Amino acid sequence: MYQYNEIDQKIVDERVEQFRDQTRRFLAGELGEAEFRALRLMNGLYIQRHAPMLRIAIPYGLLSSEQLRMLGFITRKYDKSYGHFSTRQNLQLNWPKLEDVPDILAHLAKVEMHAIQTSGNCIRNTTSDHLAGVNPDELEDPRPYCEIIRQWSSFHPEFSYLPRKFKIAVSGAEKNDRAATLVHDIGIYLVKNPQGEIGFKILAGGGLGRTPYIAQTVREFLPKKHLLSYLEAILRVYNQHGRRDNIYKARIKILVNALGIEKFREMVDAEWEHIRDSALQLDENQLQHFREFFTPHAYDKNAADDSSFSTQIQADKNFAAWTKHNTVEHKIAGYRSVYISLKAPGIAPGDMTDEQMEAVADLADQYSFSQIRVTHDQNLILADVKQGDLHALYQALGKLGLATANIGTLNDMICCPGLDFCSLANAGSIGIAKQINEKFDNLDYLYDLGEIKLKMSGCINACGHHHVGHIGILGVDKKGEEFYQFQLGGSAAEDASLAKIIGPAVAKEDVANTLEKIIDVYTDKREGDERFIDTYRRIGMQPFKEAVYA
Amino acid sequence: MTKHIIKDRQIIEDHWLYTGGEEEQAIPSDEDLDIIVSFDQWQNEREKLLNRNGKLGVCIGNGVSIDDIKDELGNFDLIAILFTAFKDGRGYSYARLLRERHGFKKEIRAIGNVLRDQLFYMERCGFDAFDLEHGNNMENALAAFKDFSVRYQPAADDAATISG
Numbered sequence: 001m002y003q004y005n006e007i008d009q010k011i012v013d014e015r016v017e018q019f020r021d022q023t024r025r026f027l028a029g030e031l032g033e034a035e036f037r038a039l040r041l042m043n044g045l046y047i048q049r050h051a052p053m054l055r056i057a058i059p060y061g062l063l064s065s066e067q068l069r070m071l072g073f074i075t076r077k078y079d080k081s082y083g084h085f086s087t088r089q090n091l092q093l094n095w096p097k098l099e100d101v102p103d104i105l106a107h108l109a110k111v112e113m114h115a116i117q118t119s120g121n122c123i124r125n126t127t128s129d130h131l132a133g134v135n136p137d138e139l140e141d142p143r144p145y146c147e148i149i150r151q152w153s154s155f156h157p158e159f160s161y162l163p164r165k166f167k168i169a170v171s172g173a174e175k176n177d178r179a180a181t182l183v184h185d186i187g188i189y190l191v192k193n194p195q196g197e198i199g200f201k202i203l204a205g206g207g208l209g210r211t212p213y214i215a216q217t218v219r220e221f222l223p224k225k226h227l228l229s230y231l232e233a234i235l236r237v238y239n240q241h242g243r244r245d246n247i248y249k250a251r252i253k254i255l256v257n258a259l260g261i262e263k264f265r266e267m268v269d270a271e272w273e274h275i276r277d278s279a280l281q282l283d284e285n286q287l288q289h290f291r292e293f294f295t296p297h298a299y300d301k302n303a304a305d306d307s308s309f310s311t312q313i314q315a316d317k318n319f320a321a322w323t324k325h326n327t328v329e330h331k332i333a334g335y336r337s338v339y340i341s342l343k344a345p346g347i348a349p350g351d352m353t354d355e356q357m358e359a360v361a362d363l364a365d366q367y368s369f370s371q372i373r374v375t376h377d378q379n380l381i382l383a384d385v386k387q388g389d390l391h392a393l394y395q396a397l398g399k400l401g402l403a404t405a406n407i408g409t410l411n412d413m414i415c416c417p418g419l420d421f422c423s424l425a426n427a428g429s430i431g432i433a434k435q436i437n438e439k440f441d442n443l444d445y446l447y448d449l450g451e452i453k454l455k456m457s458g459c460i461n462a463c464g465h466h467h468v469g470h471i472g473i474l475g476v477d478k479k480g481e482e483f484y485q486f487q488l489g490g491s492a493a494e495d496a497s498l499a500k501i502i503g504p505a506v507a508k509e510d511v512a513n514t515l516e517k518i519i520d521v522y523t524d525k526r527e528g529d530e531r532f533i534d535t536y537r538r539i540g541m542q543p544f545k546e547a548v549y550a
Numbered sequence: 551m552t553k554h555i556i557k558d559r560q561i562i563e564d565h566w567l568y569t570g571g572e573e574e575q576a577i578p579s580d581e582d583l584d585i586i587v588s589f590d591q592w593q594n595e596r597e598k599l600l601n602r603n604g605k606l607g608v609c610i611g612n613g614v615s616i617d618d619i620k621d622e623l624g625n626f627d628l629i630a631i632l633f634t635a636f637k638d639g640r641g642y643s644y645a646r647l648l649r650e651r652h653g654f655k656k657e658i659r660a661i662g663n664v665l666r667d668q669l670f671y672m673e674r675c676g677f678d679a680f681d682l683e684h685g686n687n688m689e690n691a692l693a694a695f696k697d698f699s700v701r702y703q704p705a706a707d708d709a710a711t712i713s714g
Contacts, residue, residue: 007700018697022667031667038637039667121637151702157674158646158705161639228703239643240615274651279704 001062001371002147002293004112011154012109015116019043020102027099042160044090044118045101053422054093054101055118056108060128060146060170061089061374065361068372070111072357078104083357085342085350087414087465088167089127089374090118094417116154121162123153123235127169129178130375133294134383136331138172139190139198142179144290145227146170148282152228159235163242164250166235167207174201180376180492182206182215183468185252186234193221200227204234204264205256206496208462213253214496216261218268224287226272229280233272237264296332297369297384303334306388319394322405325447327390334387338368340380340397341404341412345437348430349415350378359400367393377414379407409446410454410519411437414465418458418475426459426477432484432511439512449519452532453491468492470533471518472499473511482508486518488544489536500541503549517547554688555659556669556680559695561688564681570609571632571661580604586630586659589614600625609661616644616652623654631677633662642675649676649706669694676706 004012019039026036040046044055056071063071071091075083078100084092096104108114117124126146133141149168153159159166169184171177174191181187187203200222206215222230234252241259243249256264313320327336340360343349352360360380364372367389368382375381385393397403406412413436418428433456440446455469459476466472472487483505490499506514519532521544526535536544555564569575570588577591577599586607587599599606607628610619619629629648631641641660648654659679660672666686673695682688701709 007702010700011698011702014698014700035636035665035667121639154702155671155698156703157671158642159639160671161637161642161668163639236643240640244638244640279708279710 001064002059002143002290008112008151009109012112012114012116015043015114015155016102016105016109019105023098023102038120038161040101042117042120042122043101043105044115045098046119051095052098052101054096054104054115055086056091056093056113056115057118057125058089058091058113058374059150060126060132060143061130061376062143063372063374064111065364065370065372067111067113068357068361068364070107070113072354072361074104074107075357076354081354082351084348084417085352085374085378085380087376087378087416087463088125089130089376090125091374092417117160119165120160121164121166122160123156123162123166123168126150126153127167127179127184127376129171130373130381131178131328131337131383132172133296134330134332134335134337135172135176136329137176139192140172141291141294142170142172142188142190143294144287145188145190145200145224147290147293148227148286149231152231152280156235159239162235162239163244164247164252166238166252168231174494177492177494177496178376180465180468182494182496183208183212183465183492184215186231187215191221197223199223200230202230202234205253205261207251207253208465208467209251210248210460210462211251211254212462212467212498213257214498215253216256218261218265225282225284226276227282229276229278230268230272232275232280233268236271237267241267299332299335299384300386303332303386303388306334306386309387309390312391316391318405319391321443321447322394322403323390325405325409326403326407327385330384332384335384336387336390338382338385338390338393339375339407340382340402341406342379342402343406343412344401344404345411345441346434347401348417349413349433352380356400356402359396360402363393363396377412379412405443406446408451409443410440410449410452410515411446413454413456414469415456416458416463422458422463424459424461426475426482428458428475428482432456432473432475432508435512436515439516449523450529450531452519454515455490465492466490467498468496469499470531470536471515473515474505476505478505484508484511484514486514486548488518488541489533491533502541502545506548514548517550518544521547556682556688556691557657558678559692561692566605566607566628568609568630568661571630572634584627586628589618592619607657607659610644611638611641611662615640616647620647620652623648623652626656628657628659628679629654630659630661630681633660633664636663636665636668642671645672645676646706666691666694670697674701674705674707674709 025031046053079093126149168186169179170188171179171181183206189201191201202219203215326339373381453470455465456473457464457466468490474485485505486502487499581602584605605627609630611632661681
């Protein structure tokens with residue numbers, strides 16, 4: 001993984017001191033509330049319902065065991081001994097004290113971490129495929145390019161006061177997109193052109209929130225050396241022309257759709273012509289420098305010779321189910337990537353305790369080259385585990401409550417913190433998650449239902465990505481009461497689509513029952529191994545509507 | 551009352567008179583004064599302004615973009631970029647374009663809601679003069695230029711691109 005050089009370390013160290021001084025000036029009354037607000041947001045610090053919320057950046061979701069251990073330590077020392085992994089591969093602390101934040105940042109800086117630009121109207125943490133580098137689909141590992149974007153975008157002097165927040169995702173291929181690339185302000189796919197060269201396809205204008213849009217293609221093929229100049233051109237057009245009069249119309253998706261993609265492309269390309277050959281151009285040495293941080297691990301060539309794995313699969317039915325649902329194929333024979341489910345029944349989706357963090361860090365040291373990944377579905381991954389180690393790992397995770405074999409099922413839902421923590425939310429998404437978990441508690445039934453992406457947001461800001469759930473649930477407020485609106489047919493993958501509202505919102509106590517009615521239609525109408533989303537696409541909304549409002 | 555600004559990282563006395571900017575004022579009869587006019591004044595009274603003895607600056611921002619003046623830059627000794635709100639970051643792009651694309655070498659001054667914590671970025675984008683909003687301590691603000699000793703990307707200050 002990427003390792004800081006002197007410049008990187010100096011920047012985070014100087015950032016700690018800068019923020020320490022800003023906090024001091026605010027607490028001393030030298031810095032106004034509005035001015036400090038913008039500054040603290042650019043350091044991931046919100047003031048929430050109960051306490052500040054600090055969002056710590058996990059660049060493209062990759063953590064070392066040392067870093068995860070530090071996160072565990074921080075949650076224990078400065079928070080309530082747990083943290084919340086978000087849909088953008090970051091970690092949120094819900095209970096830090098404002099005056100402690102500079103010290104938290106100093107601890108983070110010791111392990112090459114920070115909270116830079118995890119909020120505010122600037123370029124946010126660049127996200128990526130959680131199986132980058134180990135999956136058979138990708139043309140190339142996207143993470144070197146994520147790191148290049150991370151550096152370019154950090155403290156960018158021109159783009160730190162944008163009209164609105166700005167999110168970039170990079171995926172190693174268009175096929176099997178796990179990075180929700182098409183619902184980002186800029187989405188980037190590694191692609192191959194007819195000449196066989198690998199470069200980037202650049203899309204812009206995707207996003208969720210109040211007005212969801214799927215990103216549109218700005219450039220079909222961009223040579224790698226031009227990555228930063230092209231991004232800079234897009235950002236410069238957006239910074240000058242994005243709306244600033246209305247916060248709800250300020251994202252780049254609104255600009256792209258107001259101008260039309262052709263006009264937008266024309267403006268970007270006109271800007272790019274001026275800067276494409278500037279100092280932003282990346283030479284092959286620079287690209288290689290970043291690629292070298294992400295070369296394959298020293299895999300055991302004999303890993304596939306192990307025979308204990310198949311024996312244990314035969315002997316232990318639960319292990320077999322876990323292996324089937326919570327592990328995936330690795331590009332190296334004899335290895336698998338292991339999902340650590342943070343969706344155990346009764347736990348808020350994405351939450352993890354300090355002890356679990358430290359224990360998983362130890363397991364990563366023991367079994368997976370000391371690295372951990374965070375997925376955008378709010379789970380963790382140990383990406384490089386030998387098949388011969390899987391059973392021992394499974395047992396260790398089981399003791400930690402982290403081996404619930406529900407990855408990809410209805411219970412593996414994406415969920416925002418909701419009313420319980422967030423000052424924007426209308427609805428308690430965490431309580432709803434619990435209600436659903438209790439209703440659908442039979443794992444065999446869940447397995448039979450297959451892959452269903454259930455995504456829930458506590459308000460229209462859509463942090464839980466409900467627009468792109470196969471089934472989306474949105475919390476709405478009706479005269480002070482919580483109601484829940486169902487949406488069907490969304491997808492955040494390469495076949496991205498926006499879910500449609502099924503009908504009037506239902507009362508809180510009816511959420512799980514309504515979900516059951518929807519699922520019953522699916523099990524009744526599905527053909528063969530058809531996934532929920534495919535059945536929906538084939539039969540349309542009507543049968544579901546009739547069942548829900550019968 | 552003598553007014554001060556920060557120019558080239560030093561606190562200096564400022565002699566420029568703003569007839570444009572946050573509020574518009576009549577162009578003074580004293581033709582020797584150096585003045586910063588609004589874009590409207592520039593458009594409406596171009597001949598008169600060009601025939602004065604004093605130096606001429608124009609204020610952009612707040613709806614006036616770089617495209618509105620880019621072909622006439624030779625007429626100006628100073629360009630002021632107005633920040634009506636510090637969160638409106640268009641001025642950062644304007645300053646870079648003035649320096650890097652249009653070769654404007656004279657003073658680019660940030661005016662309006664200009665605060666200590668934005669100075670580092672502003673200077674990197676090509677601003678060399680800062681008229682801090684009233685109430686900001688200029689001595690303390692000078693430290694802001696040294697918030698960071700290293701940089702990740704090229705801008706108007708010729709920093710190298712990302713490490714590696």
